[in-house]
Amino acid sequence: MILPIEVNLNSSEPIYHQIKHQLRDLIVSGQLPAGTSLPSIRALAQSLSCSVITTRRAYQDLEYEGLIYTRQGRGTFVAEVKTDQSKKYKQEVIEQALNEAIQTAIRLHYPKEELQALFQKLCTEIFPSE
Numbered sequence: 001m002i003l004p005i006e007v008n009l010n011s012s013e014p015i016y017h018q019i020k021h022q023l024r025d026l027i028v029s030g031q032l033p034a035g036t037s038l039p040s041i042r043a044l045a046q047s048l049s050c051s052v053i054t055t056r057r058a059y060q061d062l063e064y065e066g067l068i069y070t071r072q073g074r075g076t077f078v079a080e081v082k083t084d085q086s087k088k089y090k091q092e093v094i095e096q097a098l099n100e101a102i103q104t105a106i107r108l109h110y111p112k113e114e115l116q117a118l119f120q121k122l123c124t125e126i127f128p129s130e
Contacts, residue, residue: 019058
């Protein structure tokens with residue numbers, strides 16, 4: 001299985017973080033349903049042109065979070081994600097992104113009212129039928 005994961009070698013974020021966050025997004029969003037077999041650590045490392053240690057660390061972190069599990073001799077699989085766990089994660093990611101946008105607006109001295117109007121405009125454009 002080839003996962004839609006891309007690593008940015010120019011990013012200040014460590015590669016294992018990039019892998020972990022993208023895998024977590026795929027799992028929590030339901031794009032990788034429970035029971036899905038994941039590539040081996042070696043296969044993923046090879047497909048992303050990174051070290052086995054890097055992919056192992058990403059898998060270990062996700063296993064610690066309860067998002068994946070490993071069965072000796074069988075492989076690594078996506079775990080069942082509870083609805084409340086998924087909702088909490090999604091909210092945290094969105095809050096972090098919005099917080100970064102707000103901090104950027106503050107640094108640029110962008111008025112609060114204009115930021116709110118811009119947010120509303122973008123929401124209307126992206127979600128036109130709602």
